[in-house]
Amino acid sequence: MTEETENLFKAIFELEEIRELLRQTAPNHKFTDEQKKKLRSSIEIVRESLKKLEELL
Amino acid sequence: MSNIIQDIKLRDWEEEYININPLQTGGRTYPETRKAIISYIDGYSTCDWCKGALGITDKPPIREFLDEVSKFLGMDYTMLTNGCREAKFAVLHALTNPGDSVVIDGNKHYTTYVAAERARVRIYEVPSNGYPEYRIKPEDYVTVIENVKKETRLLPKLVFLTHVDGNYGNLVDAEKVAEICKEYNVPFLLNTAYSSGRMPVNGKKIGADFIACSGHKSWAAGGGNIGLLSVSEQWKDKAIEYSKKYKVKPIEIIGCSSRGSSTLALMASFPHVKERVKYWDKEVENSRWLMKELEAIGINQLGVKPTEHDLNFVESEKLFKISETHKKKHFYLYYELKDRGIVGIKAGLTKNFKFSTYGKTKEQIKHISWAFKDIVEKFAK
Numbered sequence: 001m002t003e004e005t006e007n008l009f010k011a012i013f014e015l016e017e018i019r020e021l022l023r024q025t026a027p028n029h030k031f032t033d034e035q036k037k038k039l040r041s042s043i044e045i046v047r048e049s050l051k052k053l054e055e056l057l
Numbered sequence: 058m059s060n061i062i063q064d065i066k067l068r069d070w071e072e073e074y075i076n077i078n079p080l081q082t083g084g085r086t087y088p089e090t091r092k093a094i095i096s097y098i099d100g101y102s103t104c105d106w107c108k109g110a111l112g113i114t115d116k117p118p119i120r121e122f123l124d125e126v127s128k129f130l131g132m133d134y135t136m137l138t139n140g141c142r143e144a145k146f147a148v149l150h151a152l153t154n155p156g157d158s159v160v161i162d163g164n165k166h167y168t169t170y171v172a173a174e175r176a177r178v179r180i181y182e183v184p185s186n187g188y189p190e191y192r193i194k195p196e197d198y199v200t201v202i203e204n205v206k207k208e209t210r211l212l213p214k215l216v217f218l219t220h221v222d223g224n225y226g227n228l229v230d231a232e233k234v235a236e237i238c239k240e241y242n243v244p245f246l247l248n249t250a251y252s253s254g255r256m257p258v259n260g261k262k263i264g265a266d267f268i269a270c271s272g273h274k275s276w277a278a279g280g281g282n283i284g285l286l287s288v289s290e291q292w293k294d295k296a297i298e299y300s301k302k303y304k305v306k307p308i309e310i311i312g313c314s315s316r317g318s319s320t321l322a323l324m325a326s327f328p329h330v331k332e333r334v335k336y337w338d339k340e341v342e343n344s345r346w347l348m349k350e351l352e353a354i355g356i357n358q359l360g361v362k363p364t365e366h367d368l369n370f371v372e373s374e375k376l377f378k379i380s381e382t383h384k385k386k387h388f389y390l391y392y393e394l395k396d397r398g399i400v401g402i403k404a405g406l407t408k409n410f411k412f413s414t415y416g417k418t419k420e421q422i423k424h425i426s427w428a429f430k431d432i433v434e435k436f437a438k
Contacts, residue, residue, distance in 0.1 A: 009092075009095075009096065012092075012095055013088075013092045013095075016088045016091045016092055016095075017088050019072060019088070019091070020087070020088045022072040022073075023071045023072055023085075024418065026071070026072060026073060026074055026075055026398065026421070027073060027074050027075055027397075027398025027399070027424070028398070028424075
């Protein structure tokens, strides 16, 4: 698998993890400390993957 | 962003609301499920390494998965179907001829009845005891089987039981029905659309010959239709017959059933499903807690009490009376709940409706209780 495809799926999959956080906390989306930690980590992974994808430009 | 394309709206029910639609709570996906769906979304994605039939595919490991499902359900052989109804019809088609008789329960899903009609068989029903319990009594199967014998001079070719029905969430003692079927030497199919995948179900312990499952209703497999048919060794050859010309193709699923992402969704959810059935007691506890809270404000449970399932059917004169004065009339409950972050009760219903608490956190259960109380406090006179 090429790096770009791998990073594409990595970003999408990590967004699914964020989506799960929204689902678990609906309707108020009040996060616990643990959920906030997970959200931060997921956002970072998405950012890194997008950076790699930007290298295609 | 409210539309995906043209007039197809983005669906945000799971992210923005607590969804209590009983059809949907047990089929709600896990992140791994959605990742599998995203990756395998294109047509015939299960067939990259096709060995001639879906059930013997090793890449992805569908064969191994089906073996694991058989163990999980305490059965001997499992195949993928396009849904629970297709699993039921497959058995009907394999075991009966037009004009034969079958026995079904009064709380059956409509698809059991329609599948039997499609198989052109005579249908005999075991009635429930009616309002307010709608209980199916296993011993009534004896009466109905005897009636079939008397009227047709033959035994029924197949007996169905809806393990948990989709209206009242009544859980029937399947072992007792299985015992009766064994005494008459009649095959027994257990419809587990609302049980397997949510709660522990063991076919050997129960004594079931066939177990029909719904992947999208209770195995967290999401939107694509998918089901399972599990069979005991005794009935394997009769129910899983192969094509004479295309030797690896099971005829009752016309060779291969679900040839894409829904199969992978079911596989990806399976580790979660195996784990979650261990906590079924907690689900029942949550459901009972909520029912107690709602009954205190005039929303009363029908069906067998105390509830033994996450799905409950209620009646409420109090909620109905509000509709007579509320500006949104009988649609008020849907909108008032939605305003409080809850969806899933059919729009327009106020007096009788059903809902499910499956998979909800304690905070979400409390929120549901609060929402109903708030509506009653605000509008009931």
